[in-house]
Amino acid sequence: MSALTDLLRDWMPHQRWFGSKGREWTDISEDGFLLDRSDPVLSVHRVRVTYADGPSETYLVPLSWRDHPAEDLESAFVGAVAGDGRETYAYDAMRDRDATASWLIHLVNASTVGPMHFHPAGVAYIPEGLPGDIVSGEQSNTSLIYGSEAILKLFRRLEPGLNPDVEVHDALRRTENPHIAPLLGHIEIDDPDPANPPATVAMLQTFVPNASDGWRLATASVRDLYMEGDLHADEVGGDFAADSERLGAATASVHADMAQVLPTEPAGDDWYAAAAAQMDERLTAAIEIVPQLAEQADGLRSLYAEVARSREPVVRQRIHGDLHLGQVLRTATGWIVLDFEGEPARPLASRRELDSPLRDVAGMLRSFDYAARHMLVEQPDDAQRAYRAQEWAARNRAAYCDGYSAASGLDPCGGSPLLRAFEADKAVYECVYEARNRPHWLMIPLNSLSRLTSPE
Template sequence: MSEAASTRVAMADSTALLPSLAPLLHEWLPRQRWFAGKGQPITAFSLVSATEVLPVDSPAVGAGTGAGLLHLLVRAHQPSAPAQWPADCYQLLLGVRATLPPRSAAAVIGRPADGPLAGRAVYEGLHDPRLAALLLERLRTPGSLGALRFDRGGAPIAAGAAPRVLDTEQSNTSLVYGDAYILKIFRRVFPGTNPDLELPLALAREGCGRVPAPVAWFEATAPEPLTLGVLQPFLRGAEDGWQLALRALARGHDFTVEAHALGRATAEVHTALAAALPTPALHRGQTEHLADAMVRRLEAAARAVPALLPYVPGLRTAFDAVASLGDRGRDWAAQRVHGDLHLGQTLRAADGFWSLIDFEGEPAKPLTERRRPQPPVRDVAGMLRSFDYAARSHRPWNAAWAARCRTAFCEGYAAASGMDPRGEPELLRAHETDKAVYEVLYEARHRPDWLPVPMAAIHRLAAVAD
């Protein structure tokens, strides 16, 4: 039996693979931006699946080079995880070579001391253009490969586009192929269909052009379906709304035309989602659950960030007002929404056309929660907070700029949907308060220098109760 064949047999068995990689992953995984369990030790790893996308020593990459691409789904067990929840599952694409080329040196993970890959260099495969190109080839030809299934829409996918990794992702990794496609690789994966595949497909069926339609995608098929990656058209030349807003502030320019257009785009997406997917009403029980969840998040955040404590009574009135209206029989429409809408999730083309991207929702939340129908004002509140963030990132703080943008966005939304989000002030205030509380907790943990930005909103929102 040849070395290549024996390696494939060992990989197919996979019993020795993870133990040999575990010492390397213990060091490497916590350093990745997309690893969610920072600050807690990893006590063990367990293998969910292992698939050779390109077998080690495959002739496709040159005889004797020792190159291969392994796809792993691995659970990282940590003591902080609740006992009733499964450990976080991560998607890894590992390059394997006998000799690592200089261009991949920065992506190295290590060399296993034993097991089927003993002595070989293991590295982040997405940073190897030859290996990253294999993913596009797999997506061009739908079918199954081990535990993986590759699917695509009806349009053919052009071949030969050179891949490059974007360095702006936090919770995921994105590859751009030429100027034609962008492939988002979900790193922390959950059972079920990811909203970043589900919602753009639904919007495409409704003919909504505000969201790039998925071209292809791939999933894990066992032991349960998991969305792993989505390929979409790359909007060449488009600029994200956050950078555009900061540029306008730096130059002293108004941003209300752009904010109004963003409001229209958001309303069009909401209208299409409401047509494509169920739109249940929030009755008394659901409204009480919504308000109670906001209160629990506020109390948990105040325990973690003592600066919030003086504001808790005033902030809680926002949630109590929603619960009170529900008790009196007030219903609200709910539907699928973006779930994490802000300026950085928008793109403007050279002709001024706005698109919304990244429908994954807040990655820290369970997938079932992210897929739950919610009031559309949740997205509106997220964008209103984003205008405030942009204005406060500029010196001096331009409160009037943010206020004009907030008004223009709501007016644009109303013009396209017929519903002004300011017409539901209690619900809008509750969602904006909930978002600001989330921001305080995030900034306190990750960017303490930014904490004054959401704290200014906390001060304003708590004062509304006075």
């Protein structure tokens, strides 16, 4: 094992984008090439990690190399490598501003460097020459903002095939949909196995300046309501319902344009049974991790059985796949929908499958529920606050559905068994996530499941 792989073995598990924390490694290997030979030198590495309990994963790790330690990059330090009688110092290149301009330079020039291919969209300005500033707080990916003009998202975990985020944005360019940030280009890397297609490395989009995150706006509205002891949700100055209604319309607009430029097909009879079976399987696996779910199992399986029997009309299409308030931005002119890659933990092929748009609607309805109830974690026995949370959630869920209906002519929330089951399936997923990451938040999805499985 090389000195570099030793460093990466120690460094990678501590990075937010590393998705397999806690798993036992049996092997690590890497192959790399130089993307920029200037100062600092920029290298790109594919790091393959093999685990004792299952399939291997490949991560993309760009490194910048310096002859001397850089005190201002201490938080990005990977380690020192000895060679030729001296040491060179490796840093996370996405956190080294001096190493960030190369990505855009190569995109402008449509370069091929080693196994990496740069594909500009060809229709918009790319701000060549600007350094990129890292976006803090991300998990599965790493993004750089270039001035106020562009944002580059690096996909850390590599899989053969075109990432859905690139595919969907590229298709939607033809519609000029006002609710997406236009694609400026993308980057691919050849797979070591020539039988596999290239993997998507990164995508560049127009940056949306002066925008507000949907989750922050929604939770600020909830806080305003909690502070007003005698006002209803529609009487508070921070009422969010108008924004929720516009967000519903934006979601419908994006769904309609995705159906226009990407494949669709009517759901066959076997699709309903298969969807119900998948949800049932996920519940069975979740109960092993969250035993409290067993109390809701009968009610949940009744919901899923109703889906199996259902024949409500469904036209399957490409969807967002992971829609929630943290995936949308409000600008001065409306809502922008981000991140069409689906749930990063799922295999790429499954994220590209056709599905019902109600899956996205359910995800957003769950997000309204979370926004309303997240502050109950601090005071779980506060009946007044629980009542106000329910009032806020109901008002904004209804407004979102009204907006979607007005824009599409379809009522997504009109008693659909499929929507109810999708909400429950999402809440089961949330239970597993909270049990593993924030046990004190587990009450939110568990309480939601009690409501979803109770007779109306």
